[in-house]
Amino acid sequence: MNSKLNVGNIEGLSPNFTVKLKAEADMVFKGDSQLLMNQTSHLALPAGSDAQFDTSNQSYAPRRGYINGQLRFNTSNGKLQIYNDGRWTSG
Numbered sequence: 001m002n003s004k005l006n007v008g009n010i011e012g013l014s015p016n017f018t019v020k021l022k023a024e025a026d027m028v029f030k031g032d033s034q035l036l037m038n039q040t041s042h043l044a045l046p047a048g049s050d051a052q053f054d055t056s057n058q059s060y061a062p063r064r065g066y067i068n069g070q071l072r073f074n075t076s077n078g079k080l081q082i083y084n085d086g087r088w089t090s091g
Contacts, residue, residue: 045080047073053088 029035037043053072070083079090
């Protein structure tokens with residue numbers, strides 16, 4: 001069964017407010033939607049080794065595939081990678 005959450009705005013009621021999603025959940029921004037963060041925050045990127053990413057690809061990519069512009073941190077080579085034209089490249 002597929003579930004969707006449609007919201008216009010999510011705001012926290014305390015400094016420790018969090019939203020948790022299952023590991024296989026997708027968060028898709030369409031149109032002019034943006035993910036905005038304050039200046040003292042950070043954005044956690046997916047991180048893992050080559051082997052972990054290969055396993056993840058086998059588990060999730062058949063369902064949704066990769067999209068140009070996606071980012072990840074490769075712990076095997078210590079580099080940030082971007083997906084473009086069918087492959088992951090290091091910056």
